[in-house]
Every structure is written in structure tokens, then in C-alpha cells.
Amino acid sequence: MSETIQRETEVSSGETLVDVENLKTYYEDGGLLSDEPVKAVDDVTLHIERGETLGLVGESGCGKTTLGRTLVQLESATAGTVEFDGTDVTKLSGSELKNWRRNAQIVFQDPESSLNDRMTVGEIIREPLDVHDWKSPRERRQRVRELLETVGLREEHYYRYPHQFSGGQRQRVGIARALALSPEFIVLDEPVSALDVSVQAKILNLLEELQNEFGLTYLFIAHDLSVVRHICDRVAVMYLGNIMEVGPAEELFADPANPYTHALLSAIPEADPQSDKERITLRGTPPSPRDPPTGCPFSTRCPAKIRPEKYRDTDDELWERIEVFREVLRERDRAERSLSERARALIGMDTRFSDVDEMHEELFGDVAVPPSIQEQLDAVEEHLRDNDEAGAIDLLREEFGSECDTETPAHHEVSAAGRTSLCHRHKDEHEEPAEFFTHTVFGEQ
């Protein structure tokens, strides 16, 4: 624990190297089902300090790779700015962009597919030097030999081919190539996920050594939260194109602020199998990035979602069914599956039903519904019978929704170290997510 904190004070300068503001990267790929772009990165604001490692975590598809690729300009930003040392690199083009690219490199996840098997290791590492016309051919060859040594390979590996190497060695080649032009900033996109556990530690150590030796700044993209905790100074938690929480790694892991961070951390297997730590289970899957929810991006799955005042004491199970009902209707446009199939999938039931009454029975048949709520559900179902789904969705939102459904939350500062969290619950009038979980999920132990 203290190792990471110590490293932070040793390496990070407190000076901003990368300043990202309101960044959006959308893919306009002409999807078959929708004209909407994929909003892979949707309004991200964060900074990376010179010499630090910023971890970027979140479920598959939340936009981590796209954000990393946009920072090094392998993807074009749709809106917003990415400033390096005060220069907005999203505006660069031609030779200016080419020159700047020396400074920002990427190491890819899969060393199996990211290296060209028809080039020798020497040629692969030398390629960026050739592209940038770096010094003389002789000096380039010499530089490659030095780089081989720097990453723990040997000079004689120069004329070998990637397929003659193990996964760990191939990743060393990828790292040497990224280092060739002496960049300041490197995006490490899941650099050890494809490697055996025993090799992972060696590559992580190498990355830390290189950072110390060359003063590198890293964006470290990862699934594995224990790796992130070990190697990162600060961590950004991403969900559906948004940064939900960002701040110093140790405090974020020890005392998460955002409901999504709570859920992500509670899913880490405990080292102690006897531990009775409760887990927060999230319903369903993240919404489509073509059609993110209005309000908070996490609102459709958030276990700490704010309820309207008059429903604060409603039975939790009934409330969950109402949320599922809302989700079923919201999801209706997403796939070709029928309403009932989606309802069954969401609540894990295997019976069939085909109309509104059957859906009602499946969702609410085994829970007590007070008359005041039954009245609201009847009105919603009336809209459904009239094929007015939009009316049903609106009514559900008006009656059972809260600011989580309608207003985008602000990034609230949640610690003295400047950690921020995107959640309405940080407003004074609400109970903080941590308190909420203490007397709901964690209090039931």
C-alpha cells in the first residue's frame, strides 16, 4: 500500500502534462439499427500529471481504448480539447501532427497480433525511427540495439522474428518500439492482460523501471483492478463514455465515492475466501452507447439511485421490479427481441408471456403492490395497451423517476486530494453513496 504512495511522491511532479477537456469521440459508422453515432467517449474531462501513472478502468466497451487512442491522436476527437504542455493536439495536422506523434506512443494489449510477423524484431523497433527519418541508418541500428537491452532483450534478437518469441518477449518488443522516439507519454492498453500471470509481474516491473529511468507518463488501461491498485498513482473509473470517478488510487480503493466504483470494487474476489463481504450486483448490461440514458449515465443500473421522496420507504423488492419495468420499456427499441423476452431475461425468469397482463403478472405477481402504486402501474399499462410506449415511459419517469433520470450530475469534489465523482448523491440534500450502501447492501451482513 505505502509502496504506491511512496512511488507517487517520487515520480509525479504535480505538473499537468495532459489536459483533457469535454472530450467526445463518436463513431459515425452508419449502424444498421440506428443513425445515432456510437458515443464511445462522451464528455471526458481529466488531467494527467507529468511522471504519473493514471489507471483507466471500467467494463468492456465503456470507451477506454477509444479514449486512449484519442489522446495519442489515433482517433479524431469529435469535440473538446486534448492539450499537451498547453498545445491542443486535436487541432494539429500534417507535419505538425507527425512531429508531435514522437511524443505520444501506445503499447497494445495483444502482442500476438500487434507485431508484424513478416518483419524482424529489429525492423519492428526501427520502423518509427525510419518513419521519422531519425538520424542516420547506422545510428538507428545502434539505437535499436540499445532499446533491446533497455527492455531486457538481447542484441542477437535483432534478426529474429516475433513468432520465435514468447508472449512476454513480444510485449517487450512492443514496449521497445514505443520507446524508440523517446516519448514523454505512453498509453498502455491492457499491456499485460494477454500474458501469463508469472510474466505479467515482470512486464509491470519493467514498465515501472522505464518510467523511473525516463520520467515517462502513463495512461494504464486495465480490466484487472488489483494490477491497477499496484501500479497506478491515480485511477479514473469509466462507464458508458464518462469518467465516473477519478482520484488517487489508494483513497479511491479504500473509500470509493461513486456508486459505480463501489459496484466495480465489490466485484473483486476477496483474497480471504472466508470473507463474508457483500457484493453489489448490477442488473442487466450497460445501455447502448448509441442511446445513453438522459440524466446520469449510470442511472439505469445504479443500485443507489435516488428515489422520489414519497417512495423512499417503498419495499426494495417492489422498487427493483418497477426499475426493471422501466428498463424493459426503455430497452424495447434496442433489439428485435419481444417485450416479454426482454423482461424475462432481465429478471432471470424462464416462463413466457406475450401481453401486458402477463408481463404485469411476471413482474409484480409475487410482490405486494400498495394501491397507490397499483394505480400508477394501471395508468402506465393503459398506455401500453394503446401502443403508446413513449407515453408509458414518460409516465413511469414522471412518477417514479428522480433527478438521476433527468439531470446530468456534476463532477463533485469528494476529497481534499481533489478526487471527483459524478453523482447527484454528493449534493448536500442527499445521503452519500457510501452511507446508502452501509445500511442497504453492506448493512445486511
Ligand SMILES: Nc1ncnc2c1ncn2[C@@H]1O[C@H](COP(=O)(O)OP(=O)(O)OP(=O)(O)O)[C@@H](O)[C@H]1O
Ligand atoms: N471503429 C469503431 N467503430 C464503431 N464503433 C466502435 C469502434 N471502435 C469501438 N467502437 C465502439 O465504441 C465503444 C467503446 O469501445 P472501446 O473499445 O473504446 O471500449 P473499451 O472499454 O476499450 O472495451 P474493451 O475493454 O472491450 O477493449 C463500444 O461500444 C465499441 O463497440
